[in-house]
Amino acid sequence: MNSHNLSMLRGSSYLTSSQDVEISFTHVTSQISNQIVRDCITLDDPALLRGVRVNHVLKHWGHMLSESAGNGGTYGLSRQVPHVDAFISHNWSTPRRAKFCALALQFHLQPALCCTGSVALLLTWLSSSGKLPMLQFIDEDGNERYFGGYCLLCCPPLFIIALFCWQEIAAYCAPCLSSVCFLDKACIHQTDENRKRASIKRLAMFLRFARSMLVVYSDAYLQRLWTVYELASFLLLHPGGDLRIIHIFLPILVCSGTLLHWFGALVWCFIRLQPVSEASPSKDYGLFRSYAHLFILLPAVYIACLVLRCALRKQAVVQEHVQSFDVVKAECLVESDRALVHSNIANFMKAMKLVNKKASLQETLIRFNELVRYGLPKAIVRSSGSWGIGYLHAFAIFLSQGLLGLDTLASDLWHHTPARTLVLTFSASVLFHAAILPLLLGAGVRVIRCMLHVSEHRLVEVYLVATALGACCVGIGCFMLINKLCKLAEHSDVALAAWVTIVVMLFAATMYSFRQTITCGLGRRPSLEGTRDLSSFARQVSNEGQRGKRSSRCTIDEESDSEESSSSMNDGNLAPVQDKPLRTPGMWPTPPVVTLCADDPVESIFSSIRSDLSEIASNPDELLPKQQEDAQSSR
Numbered sequence: 001m002n003s004h005n006l007s008m009l010r011g012s013s014y015l016t017s018s019q020d021v022e023i024s025f026t027h028v029t030s031q032i033s034n035q036i037v038r039d040c041i042t043l044d045d046p047a048l049l050r051g052v053r054v055n056h057v058l059k060h061w062g063h064m065l066s067e068s069a070g071n072g073g074t075y076g077l078s079r080q081v082p083h084v085d086a087f088i089s090h091n092w093s094t095p096r097r098a099k100f101c102a103l104a105l106q107f108h109l110q111p112a113l114c115c116t117g118s119v120a121l122l123l124t125w126l127s128s129s130g131k132l133p134m135l136q137f138i139d140e141d142g143n144e145r146y147f148g149g150y151c152l153l154c155c156p157p158l159f160i161i162a163l164f165c166w167q168e169i170a171a172y173c174a175p176c177l178s179s180v181c182f183l184d185k186a187c188i189h190q191t192d193e194n195r196k197r198a199s200i201k202r203l204a205m206f207l208r209f210a211r212s213m214l215v216v217y218s219d220a221y222l223q224r225l226w227t228v229y230e231l232a233s234f235l236l237l238h239p240g241g242d243l244r245i246i247h248i249f250l251p252i253l254v255c256s257g258t259l260l261h262w263f264g265a266l267v268w269c270f271i272r273l274q275p276v277s278e279a280s281p282s283k284d285y286g287l288f289r290s291y292a293h294l295f296i297l298l299p300a301v302y303i304a305c306l307v308l309r310c311a312l313r314k315q316a317v318v319q320e321h322v323q324s325f326d327v328v329k330a331e332c333l334v335e336s337d338r339a340l341v342h343s344n345i346a347n348f349m350k351a352m353k354l355v356n357k358k359a360s361l362q363e364t365l366i367r368f369n370e371l372v373r374y375g376l377p378k379a380i381v382r383s384s385g386s387w388g389i390g391y392l393h394a395f396a397i398f399l400s401q402g403l404l405g406l407d408t409l410a411s412d413l414w415h416h417t418p419a420r421t422l423v424l425t426f427s428a429s430v431l432f433h434a435a436i437l438p439l440l441l442g443a444g445v446r447v448i449r450c451m452l453h454v455s456e457h458r459l460v461e462v463y464l465v466a467t468a469l470g471a472c473c474v475g476i477g478c479f480m481l482i483n484k485l486c487k488l489a490e491h492s493d494v495a496l497a498a499w500v501t502i503v504v505m506l507f508a509a510t511m512y513s514f515r516q517t518i519t520c521g522l523g524r525r526p527s528l529e530g531t532r533d534l535s536s537f538a539r540q541v542s543n544e545g546q547r548g549k550r551s552s553r554c555t556i557d558e559e560s561d562s563e564e565s566s567s568s569m570n571d572g573n574l575a576p577v578q579d580k581p582l583r584t585p586g587m588w589p590t591p592p593v594v595t596l597c598a599d600d601p602v603e604s605i606f607s608s609i610r611s612d613l614s615e616i617a618s619n620p621d622e623l624l625p626k627q628q629e630d631a632q633s634s635r
Contacts, residue, residue: 040204040344041237048199049209050187051081051180054107057088058167062100064183068092070190078186085179086244087210089230094218094248101251102216104164106244107179109392111170112162116155116399123150124406128413136274137411147411149269151403156262159399160255181214182206204233204344212242222321225332229341232327232368235375236348245383247318250393253311257397260300265400267296294472302468309448309464315388316452322376327365382516387442390517391510394438401437405429424486424499431503435510436478442513444471 043049056077057064064074090099126132127148134146162169170178187206189195199206207213213234221227234243270276327345332338346364349355355367384390405426412422444467451463485502488495511518 040202040347041208042202043205043209045198047080048195048202049081049083049206050078050182051084052078052183052186053178054086054103054181055167055170055178057181057183057186058100058103058107059171061164062096062103064185065090065099065103066096068185070185070188072191074186075189075191081180083209083211084182084206085211086181087207087213087230087234088181088183088216089213089227089234090216091218091220091224091227093220093224094216098218098248099216101164102246102248103214104166105251105254105393106214106246108163108166109396111166112159113392113396113399115162115166116159119158120151120155120403120406123148123154124410126150127407127410130414134411134414137269137272138274138278139272144274145411146414147269147272147407149407151406151410152262152265152269152400155403156258156400159258159396163255182210203230204237204348207233208237210234210238212244213238215243215245217245217247217318219317219321222325223329223331225327225330225338225341228327228330228372229345231376232345232348232372235371235379236352239375243379243383245380247311247314249311249314250389253307253389254393254396256307257304258399260304261398262400263300264297265404268404271296294476297472298468301471302464305444305448305464305468305471308444309452309460312388312445312449312452315384318380319377322380323373325372325376326369327372385514385517387445387513389441389445391438391514392517394441394514395434397441398433398437401429401433405433418490421490424489424496427503428482428486431506432479432482435503435506436482437475438510439506439513440471440475440478 088103123132127134127150132148132150134148137145137147139145167178188199207230213230215221215231234241327342332341342361342365345368346361349364349368349371350357350359354371355364359367405428408429409422409426412425417425447467448464451460454460454463485495485499489499
């Protein structure tokens with residue numbers, strides 16, 4: 001890539017600052033694509049690129065998502081933008097409420113958590129300062145304590161309300177803070193046929209200027225041709241980009257888990273009330289509460305296991321749809337659009353050198369099927385993690401545990417508890433909420449996923465009851481062990497050092513386990529994993545084309561850059577293609593790191609871009625004069 005191309009990269013509206021130097025495959029395409037592909041991704045008329053605020057899309061609980069027909073009013077909600085934060089890809093056949101809940105969970109989760117946390121801190125201050133009345137509790141040692149419980153009582157319902165009503169609040173309080181997204185109904189002119197055809201023709205152009213893509217996944221997603229085309233364009237234009245796949249069942253999982261855990265926390269508070277504790281048959285309050293908590297929580301945990309099993313079955317169905325994907329069988333409302341979409345996909349595949357230029361349309365579409373079956377599972381892992389649930393989703397499910405910790409903190413402040421005891425108690429609550437419970441949820445996911453193949457109803461019930469009982473026992477056991485260690489750390493420095501070590505190790509294990517989804521917001525920086533996956537796929541396609549010529553070879557070198565590799569590309573016709581997927585890893589694979597040979601055109605492009613972008617990152621201020629000198633010398 002020469003200096004002129006580097007200046008094009010820096011001047012592009014996609015790279016919004018000198019620090020955003022991650023690889024965008026949009027610019028790779030501009031180097032190797034043909035004229036047809038350039039026409040599809042080129043922004044000839046800046047007025048075509050429009051975006052709409054998320055709060056307008058979700059206003060009135062997603063009224064805009066009810067039907068595809070639009071008018072001048074919906075088009076007037078959008079405005080001309082240099083880029084969009086998220087490209088929303090969905091099916092109009094999916095119910096409006098399901099799409100609204102999925103989008104609300106994606107865009108409103110962080111604002112809802114911040115709003116809930118602010119109110120909880122306010123209630124904690126009011127309780128600790130004595131401005132709110134307190135109730136009498138009996139702790140594990142039989143001592144009377146005053147406990148408010150206002151955070152636990154008020155904040156979980158507030159979180160649910162904020163999650164699904166934030167668009168109404170943001171529309172009046174902070175309309176400019178909402179993300180800008182692309183929704184075809186609002187960003188494509190629905191009454192001017194000429195502008196409508198021009199926008200539909202350049203649908204890939206909207207994806208080029210999109211920082212991320214949000215797929216609202218339903219069972220019909222991979223069966224509709226236009227959504228398949230949107231997904232194909234993003235995978236080819238932005239390998240390793242911010243692709244978010246959110247299933248319409250995920251909001252049910254998060255909300256039901258939050259409410260069930262809230263019920264468990266309320267039970268924890270109820271059995272510690274002074275009248276209930278004094279009515280217990282045993283004077284060992286800790287043992288009595290453990291058994292009471294176990295038998296009362298068991299039905300709630302069993303229901304949570306049922307919902308979790310249903311969610312995992314939905315994820316398994318997604319994998320089945322991906323592995324059986326066929327673009328030819330995708331449905332299209334207007335049959336005349338099928339030839340256009342197939343032709344655009346074929347042009348993209350040839351422009352990216354993923355198939356031979358002389359390959360037929362049928363062979364190209366078969367290769368595209370293999371690309372989707374090969375690359376989409378990896379994108380799902382990067383989007384939803386190896387456990388199929390994001391960290392912020394798990395954090396929201398166990399929100400009541402953190403609120404209970406704030407109520408305990410207010411009670412300790414009211415009783416003027418010593419600072420060391422106060423810090424240890426609050427840190428134990430934070431550890432349980434942010435580390436231990438998410439890890440237990442991940443372990444439960446692994447256990448339930450192992451028994452998805454069981455179809456007999458009685459065996460499923462037995463497995464679920466055993467899983468729920470084990471989860472309750474492990475959770476209560478961890479809670480008791482943490483409390484014992486905290487009490488030891490109050491008086492022993494050795495126990496305090498052990499406590500700090502355990503806290504650090506558990507948080508490190510949690511961060512590692514949820515490393516793919518440690519943040520669930522949009523705008524994640526692109527990763528090189530997708531570029532390597534695409535290069536690996538291109539290598540497999542190239543090797544299949546070279547089976548007849550053993551003299552051409554491709555050398556893989558992963559340890560030393562000093563070794564020279566040589567290979568020759570076969571420009572002849574492709575070998576006979578069979579309609580079967582390439583070898584893919586398991587359900588949740590780890591993307592391989594593969595380096596192509598030095599003469600491979602795709603890898604040479606990636607290598608030149610990586611070196612040039614590294615040069616931009618290291619010397620951002622010195623490159624521009626150098627590029628101008630090179631441009632003058634080239635003229």
